[in-house]
Amino acid sequence: MTGNARQVEAVLTVDLDAVVSNWRLLAEMAGRAECAAVVKADAYGLGAVHVSAALEAAGCRTYFVAHSREGFELRRTLRRNSRVFVLNGAPAGMERELAEAALTPVVNTLGDLAVWRSCAAATGKRLAVALQLDSGMARLGLAPEDVEMIAADEGLLHGLSVELVMSHLACADEEGHPANEAQRSTFERLRARLPDAPASLANSSGTFLGKGFHFDVLRPGAALYGINPTPWTSNPMRQTVGLRARIIQTRKVKAGTAVGYGHRAVVDRDTTLATISLGYADGWPRNAGAAAFHRGQPVPFLGRVSMDSIVLDMTGCTTMPREGDFVDLLCPGQNVDDIACAAGTIGYEILSRLGRRFHRNYVGPGGTGQ
Structure with missing residues (x-):
């Protein structure tokens, strides 16, 4: 801490070594899969700029934020070749800004997909996109019937490069919950209907459900910051x-x-x-x-x-x-x-x-x- 301790009222210390150590543990568990980092909500309150810089130096190359504003802030810190996915998609009217900043929207509806496709046509560039599938959480993502429409009409992806197909687990923090395997199975079935692309399903707790949930990209968030991803047993992560x-x-x-x-x-x-x-x-x-x-x-x-x-x-x-x-x-x-x-x-x-x-x-x- 800089300065006289008596000049401040409270001090929050963030141990970046511990954050990096947690990421490395998860990356080791990932095996051949890539271990990304979820740094939305200012890295869960710890400071996305500091956290992401430390993780990038350690080798992390893929990041997830919730809002485009978070992505723009991150872009000022990260190398251009690091990927940044925006989970809530591209806000209306800001599609060109996202494309210029090399931010990849996660598309959750056919309407979102049409807007991003139009942006690709207007810019004359092939734009990266991620497709989120609703595998059983009923929160965000393309419904099974939307997936079938995309499968039946390749024009719906014209001008777009599908960089990731993903979904989110609702009950990963409950190791034996039947919804976990049900979502994994649904995700497998739906993604098979789409163009071949890297897949991502596991969040922090999902990483500990086994290799069958890992696919190509892990998306840990809470575990990076020391929150226990395995509430059914002792915490394997360092406190941060x-x-x-x-x-x-x-x-x-x-x-x-x-x-x-x-x-x-x-x-x-x-x-x-x-x-x-x-x-x-x-x-x-x-x-x-x-x-x-x-x-x-x-x-x-x-x-x-x-x-x-x-x-x-x-x-x-x-x-x-x-x-x-x-x-x-x-x-x-x-x-x-x-x-x-x-x-x-x-x-x-x-x-x-x-x-x-x-x-x-x-x-x-x-x-x-x-």
Whole structure:
């Protein structure tokens, strides 16, 4: 971290070495398949520019974003020969910009396909496209009848080069769920009706379902960032983030003192309190009854999480805290999945909500504080 630690309220540390290590583990599992990287939502909140630069240096050549804006930002960082797929397709009126930036839309409807085909005709160039098939999630993708129309009329792909045929698993985080094999089988059947092209089905959890789900391109996202892709067993991925917050006030209160909004917490003994500069405006879940760690020792939250602050019970600390000290919230003793469990949500939501008010500290290849 650069600068005086007392000048910042909270610090999010992103371990780029750990992100790269996670990608390499998945790439090794991929065997002959390519391991891509899903860096949508600003790399799940960790910083797509920093993460993608580190992954590209490690050998990753294919990236997925959700929106075209994310793709344009990524293009300013990545080499031209790295592929960027836009999962939500080309926004109306921006087809030429996508083509000029060498961004490949993932087509989900016949209407999307017609628009991209028209763009190819207008530019006189053969444009890359990815086709997403709905294999049983009913969220995005070409329906089976759409696939049959494309199979029956080769003109629907005129001027286009199909770079990828893909689908998405709905239940990959449930190892034995019958929908996994049903989707794999449906995907096999539908893609056989289309021109021969590389295929992609496995997300983070899908990578661990076996070689039959790997096809040609893996699309891990959450696993890259340390979220457990195998909730049925221990986490094989390295943790990638740390979060620290500064103590902005300490005080001693008497037994019977009510703490925080709604006076939902009342201490039953004389208590040492510490208030830290972090709250739900920073993306910390309001309903996560978690703990912080002071010099490795857990200290519980007291009362409700506020917009900009949380109160901690420091009474049992071996070393008493001082104003200006930092406590850890994401650390070896408490990871993203732990917080998600406490908040009744998933690690994806926790990471992607972490606020922009944090000082960002990137460690590892090319890492610099920001």
